[in-house]
Amino acid sequence: MSEVRVRFAPSPTGFFHIGGARTALFNWLYARHTGGRFVLRIEDTDRQRNTAEALRVILEGLHWLGMDWDEGPEAGGDYGPYFQSERSSIYLDYLGKLKDADRVYEKDGAVYFRLEGERYRAYDNYKKCEVEKVKAAPQVIDDLVRGRVERAEEQDFVLFRRNGEPGFHFVNVVDDLTMGITHVIRGEDHLSNTSKHCELFKAFGEEPPVFAHIPLILKGSGSGKMSKRDEGSLVEEYRRRRFIPEAVRNYLCLLGWSPKDDREKMDIEEVIRLFDLSGINSNNARFDERKLAFMNTAYLREMSRKRFSGEAWDYLVRAGVLKEIGVDTSGWDQRDKRYFEEVMKLCQEKARSIEDLPHFVGYFFTEDYPIDSGAARKVLKQGDPHARLREIRRALEEVASFSEAKLEEKVNELSERTGARPGDYIHPTRLAVSGTNVGPSFYGLLCMLGKARVLNRIDRFLSATPAPV
RNA sequence: GUCCCCUUCGUCUAGCCCGGCCCAGGACACCAGGUUUUCAUCCUGGCGACAGGGGUUCGAAUCCCCUAGGGGACGCCA
Numbered sequence: 001m002s003e004v005r006v007r008f009a010p011s012p013t014g015f016f017h018i019g020g021a022r023t024a025l026f027n028w029l030y031a032r033h034t035g036g037r038f039v040l041r042i043e044d045t046d047r048q049r050n051t052a053e054a055l056r057v058i059l060e061g062l063h064w065l066g067m068d069w070d071e072g073p074e075a076g077g078d079y080g081p082y083f084q085s086e087r088s089s090i091y092l093d094y095l096g097k098l099k100d101a102d103r104v105y106e107k108d109g110a111v112y113f114r115l116e117g118e119r120y121r122a123y124d125n126y127k128k129c130e131v132e133k134v135k136a137a138p139q140v141i142d143d144l145v146r147g148r149v150e151r152a153e154e155q156d157f158v159l160f161r162r163n164g165e166p167g168f169h170f171v172n173v174v175d176d177l178t179m180g181i182t183h184v185i186r187g188e189d190h191l192s193n194t195s196k197h198c199e200l201f202k203a204f205g206e207e208p209p210v211f212a213h214i215p216l217i218l219k220g221s222g223s224g225k226m227s228k229r230d231e232g233s234l235v236e237e238y239r240r241r242r243f244i245p246e247a248v249r250n251y252l253c254l255l256g257w258s259p260k261d262d263r264e265k266m267d268i269e270e271v272i273r274l275f276d277l278s279g280i281n282s283n284n285a286r287f288d289e290r291k292l293a294f295m296n297t298a299y300l301r302e303m304s305r306k307r308f309s310g311e312a313w314d315y316l317v318r319a320g321v322l323k324e325i326g327v328d329t330s331g332w333d334q335r336d337k338r339y340f341e342e343v344m345k346l347c348q349e350k351a352r353s354i355e356d357l358p359h360f361v362g363y364f365f366t367e368d369y370p371i372d373s374g375a376a377r378k379v380l381k382q383g384d385p386h387a388r389l390r391e392i393r394r395a396l397e398e399v400a401s402f403s404e405a406k407l408e409e410k411v412n413e414l415s416e417r418t419g420a421r422p423g424d425y426i427h428p429t430r431l432a433v434s435g436t437n438v439g440p441s442f443y444g445l446l447c448m449l450g451k452a453r454v455l456n457r458i459d460r461f462l463s464a465t466p467a468p469v
Numbered sequence: 470g471u472c473c474c475c476u477u478c479g480u481c482u483a484g485c486c487c488g489g490c491c492c493a494g495g496a497c498a499c500c501a502g503g504u505u506u507u508c509a510u511c512c513u514g515g516c517g518a519c520a521g522g523g524g525u526u527c528g529a530a531u532c533c534c535c536u537a538g539g540g541g542a543c544g545c546c547a
Contacts, residue, residue: 011547043547110545125470126543143474151473154543161545168547192473192542215475216540225540251481254496258482262495281482283475284540291481291497301510350510360509379507408506426507438508
């Protein structure tokens with residue numbers, strides 16, 4: 001039994017589509033599961049938009065999602081070149097084979113593949129014209145996901161365009177053949193192309209590889225498959241929005257595949273161990289951003305404090321997001337950095353995403369934080385929050401040094417004395433010192449800010465916000 | 470229009486191949502409670518599906534047929 005060789009063959013368009021990423025992932029998983037090789041081949045024939053930048057988007061996207069390739073750009077390999085634009089002589093060579101077998105002809109300057117079978121003319125309701133059709137023998141595809149699929153081609157198709165460049169079906173087959181690809185794992189949208197490909201393999205006198213057509217990813221709302229124009233369809237978008245790559249990768253694994261038990265959040269090693277083509281289901285999957293977001297939050301919760309803080313630093317400081325809300329981080333020293341880490345430690349169990357962090361932690365770094373109007377409405381609408389604030393301010397002033405236990409004790413003591421509930425103090429105080437009604441542990445939050453800032457913020461709030469009538 | 474694929478909760482899915490253990494399990498979302506500290510955390514509970522119709526069978530989500538619906542392909546794009 002020869003080694004499994006699979007490939008991902010993207011066309012560098014400048015985008016890395018989430019569907020393409022899932023296809024790459026399934027190929028990669030299969031290679032890693034079987035101990036085979038994962039080949040990256042760049043389908044860059046006939047594209048002026050084929051720039052180094054466009055290639056970079058794909059390569060970086062793959063790296064980001066944790067996929068490495070054994071052969072291809074940056075990796076090399078014995079089956080190169082891995083760019084179709086550099087394989088012209090191979091294509092010419094293989095065209096020669098078809099010529100020798102008398103399976104090609106020229107028409108309008110293009111080279112066509114000639115199907116074998118009885119010819120007839122028929123009106124094509126789709127193309128709205130009369131065309132020549134062929135009664136070719138049906139091709140049988142033993143698809144690992146779909147089972148046995150039969151489909152007959154009925155029209156000759158283009159191998160080489162008038163401009164001399166080879167077309168997709170031809171290069172695809174020649175490359176898979178010459179690169180020794182054993183399993184073609186690709187989207188179901190290629191299933192109806194596969195009969196063309198089988199025709200070509202046979203015309204070359206070769207056995208086609210094993211096919212596995214995986215379900216398509218449908219757009220989150222509306223109908224149809226997800227396309228580059230759809231919101232949330234690009235890998236780089238999630239990267240930009242600071243999603244955790246492991247979370248995106250984990251979510252993608254679950255679109256069309258499952259471990260057959262109730263597990264969802266899984267280490268990649270475990271997925272590799274369990275992944276198999278026979279376990280892929282055949283119905284299309286709708287993309288659910290909310291579940292992705294949930295997965296992302298789950299990864300955030302469980303990652304090390306060090307990494308969480310690192311991710312936050314990367315976004316808030318290095319990418320300059322804190323600067324955008326008026327925090328100058330350029331003069332930060334070791335103490336500031338330690339403070340930053342402490343803040344992140346406090347927030348990790350509550351924050352939903354890295355992306356939301358500016359709103360979630362901004363008030364730790366600036367006195368100029370906004371008071372959320374919705375939160376204010378909610379908190380200030382009942383009781384006498386201003387009176388409670390004055391009371392808690394006095395109580396807090398008496399605490400010599402802030403600690404969570406001390407503060408909790410003090411607030412409980414206060415509420416016992418006045419008969420107000422702890423929440424009557426907590427809500428307005430959180431609003432005053434953070435501008436919002438949600439956030440990390442209340443007492444932890446006060447400790448983090450420290451006595452001076454807390455008292456100061458309460459004072460400022462008291463004088464700036466009129467008591468409701 | 471032609472051909473191909475698909476059809477279990479709103480969504481992702483388990484179960485289907487090898488019919489009884491399924492008046493269908495899990496997760497997201499949603500809703501309701503709880504954690505004598507709020508909350509976007511955490512815990513508990515609830516809501517909620519075998520597309521429809523015919524067969525086969527003692528018995529069908531599971532096998533067969535039809536209908537309907539969804540998706541894809543039909544490019545000198547990939």
